[in-house]
Structures are given as structure tokens and as C-alpha cells.
Amino acid sequence: MTDTTARVLQLLGLLQGRAIWTGPELAERLGVTTRSVRRDVERLRQLGYPVRASTGVGGGYQLGAGGKLPPLLLDPEEAVAVTVSLRLAAGGSVTGVEDSALRALAKLDQVLPATLRGEVEAISHAVAVVEGVNMPVDARLLSTVARACRDRVLLDFAYLARDGAASTRRVEPYRVVAMGRRWYLLAWDTDRGDWRSFRLDRVEVPSVHATTFRSTAREAPDPVDYVRDSVLRSPYRYVARLRLHAPLDDVVARVPQNAGRLTDLGDGTCELETGAETLDYLAIETLWLGVAFEVLEPPELRETVRELADRLTAAVG
Known part of the structure; x- marks a missing residue:
């Protein structure tokens, strides 16, 4: 200073x-x-x-007395940091302050200068918070992506896939979703002609460029549902379906939204779809639910659960 x-x-x-x-x-x-x-x-x-x-x-x-509140002395990076923090809090990452965070966001909009208000507005409208994240995200990247979502312009960036393959993408950005430990971008991939989700921690920050080309108006899927499905299926080797013998309301708090999809079956039971890299982890995951269940698929998970039950039984004599 x-x-x-x-x-x-x-x-x-x-x-x-x-x-x-x-x-x-x-x-x-x-x-x-x-x-x-x-x-x-x-x-x-x-x-x-x-x-x-x-x-x-x-x-x-x-x-002077009265009138509107004076502008807040924040530079663009500080404005982005404050806005992201408040959006995460408003989304429930900090228990008990959701309403206060929403009020603070409203006040922030009143006191920011016009030059920064657009930055804050872009992030507020582009980010959907499901659960608090602990994976850091580059403020410049988040700001650029959020503005592109707001302005509906094409976005270019270099991307590193899960298997390490590098590619250059041109997308029509739609929403940023903060879910579990990660930040995701839901966008229409122009080369593949379909919707895709991208992890922001795999985007090369220096490569990100918002173009002046406008996005095509098209019907978009629900951002949270799409990202959740992508997280459940694409990263994992095994995807399991379990029938839980308990009402949905009794188990929903035990299953984070990024860890599985719950469906109410209407007869006092519900179905859980979840994924993991190994069958052993899936078997252990069933114990955390604390309710009776049956394995619907895959068949090999039934044998893994049976072996786990035998080991646990032997452990207690």
C-alpha cells in the first residue's frame, strides 16, 4: 500500500x-x-x-449523510476472493451462516464500484454450490470462466484428461459447479457435439481465453445433476447399485451428493448408485451407511461383500 x-x-x-x-x-x-x-x-x-x-x-x-453506501475499496482479485467465499458459505459449506452469507452478498453488490460489480455478478450467477470444496481454484481462471458463462461466449483452453492425455478444447461454458472436493465446468464441447464436464484443476490457466464468438442458444441439462452423474460414472472403474432397506430421509444425510445418487423407491426403501476404483472400497463403503442393504449390481461386488462379512465375523471370534 x-x-x-x-x-x-x-x-x-x-x-x-x-x-x-x-x-x-x-x-x-x-x-x-x-x-x-x-x-x-x-x-x-x-x-x-x-x-x-x-x-x-x-x-x-x-x-454526506444519506444516499447510497460508498464503494468498497477492493481490487479485482479481492472482490473475486470475497465473492467466492460468500457463495461457498451461502451454499452450505459453513454451517449456520447461509442466510448471513446471502445478505452479505447483497450488501457487497451495493457497495462495490461499477467496475467490479460485473465481476461479482458473473461469479454469483455462474457458480452453483452443492457442497463446500477444499480444492483450491485459481482466481483468474474462475473469473474468466464465470464471465464467459455470463456473456455466453466461447472459451478456449488446454485440458489434461484423467489418463494424462493433453488436448485443446473450445467450449460453450454454461455453469461452474462446486461439488465435494472439486470445481467443475459444465459446457458444450463444440468438437464433440455434446455436453461435457471439466475439472478446473485440470485446466491450464495460462491457456484460458474467452473469445468474442457467441455461444449457440441450446437447452442445457441441470448442471448439478450432470456433474454428479459424471463424477459417479466416468472416473470410476466400478459403479454399484444397492437397495437400502431404509427410507430415503434416514440415509440422505449419510451420502454426500458427490458420492452417490439416491432414489426413493416408494416402499420404505431407496436405491443408491455409487462408484469406486476397487470392489473392496465399495464393500467397505456399504458399512458406513448403517442400514440393511442388498447388492443389485455388479455381481462381483456380492462376492466381495461376502468375503468382507467373513473377515469381520472371524475378527470377533
Whole structure:
């Protein structure tokens, strides 16, 4: 922070702390000349703070009463950071503060300068939060992708697939989904002619470029459902279906949305679709549910669960 910036903030603090100040009083407190005070006051006005000046006996500088709130002093990176944090909190990643986060987002929109309001608006509308994430995301990447979603323009980037294969993609970005540990982009892949989900941590940040070409208007799938299905199926070697002998409401809190899809069967039972890299992990995962179940598929999971049951039985004599 420069000396001038620090002094302007100090001046703002003085004006907020007392109803009126004379020029000489402010100059003395700030250690500058009255001419510098006048320049700093003008800087505050340019930022949108309603600083009034009056002459004569009892005159001086004061912040104007009423009107809209003054702009918030945030640079673009800070605005993105604050917005993302509030969106995650509003989505339930921090228990008990969802409503407060939504109110804070509304206030943030009121106090940000016009140059940053569009940045915040783009992220607020482009990001769908399912569950809190702990995987970091590059602020520049998130901002660029969110603006492209808002402006409906094509996005180019280099992408590293799960198997390590590198490719260049041109997509029509639709929504960003924060689910589980990851950030995902739902977009129409122009080369493949279909919807795809992309993990943002596999996007090469320097390669991301928002074009000026407009996206085609098309019906999009539900972003959360699509990403959840992609997470359940494409990354895993095994996908299992289990019939749980318990009402949906009794088990829904035990299955994170990125870990499985629950379907109410209407007879006091529900079906769980989930995936994993190994059958052993799937078998162990069934124990966390805490309810009776039966394996519908794959058949080899039944044998793995049977072997696990034998080992557990032997462990207790």
C-alpha cells in the first residue's frame, strides 16, 4: 500500500469518526499541508465517497449523510476472493451462516464500484454450490470462466484428461459447479457435439481465453445433476447399485451428493448408485451407511461383500 493510499484511508477514518473537520485540523492529524488534504478529499470523491466542504464559521469537511453506501475499496482479485467465499458459505459449506452469507452478498453488490460489480455478478450467477470444496481454484481462471458463462461466449483452453492425455478444447461454458472436493465446468464441447464436464484443476490457466464468438442458444441439462452423474460414472472403474432397506430421509444425510445418487423407491426403501476404483472400497463403503442393504449390481461386488462379512465375523471370534 502506498503512502498516499494509506493517507487517504486514514482521512476516510477521520471523517467517519467525527461529524466535521477543518482543513488545518486534518492537515495536522495527517502530517501534510492543507493543499494535500484537498487533493485527498478529491480522491475520496472520485471513489464515490460523498465528502462535503463548507466555508465560514463552523465550516469544514464532512461525509454526506444519506444516499447510497460508498464503494468498497477492493481490487479485482479481492472482490473475486470475497465473492467466492460468500457463495461457498451461502451454499452450505459453513454451517449456520447461509442466510448471513446471502445478505452479505447483497450488501457487497451495493457497495462495490461499477467496475467490479460485473465481476461479482458473473461469479454469483455462474457458480452453483452443492457442497463446500477444499480444492483450491485459481482466481483468474474462475473469473474468466464465470464471465464467459455470463456473456455466453466461447472459451478456449488446454485440458489434461484423467489418463494424462493433453488436448485443446473450445467450449460453450454454461455453469461452474462446486461439488465435494472439486470445481467443475459444465459446457458444450463444440468438437464433440455434446455436453461435457471439466475439472478446473485440470485446466491450464495460462491457456484460458474467452473469445468474442457467441455461444449457440441450446437447452442445457441441470448442471448439478450432470456433474454428479459424471463424477459417479466416468472416473470410476466400478459403479454399484444397492437397495437400502431404509427410507430415503434416514440415509440422505449419510451420502454426500458427490458420492452417490439416491432414489426413493416408494416402499420404505431407496436405491443408491455409487462408484469406486476397487470392489473392496465399495464393500467397505456399504458399512458406513448403517442400514440393511442388498447388492443389485455388479455381481462381483456380492462376492466381495461376502468375503468382507467373513473377515469381520472371524475378527470377533
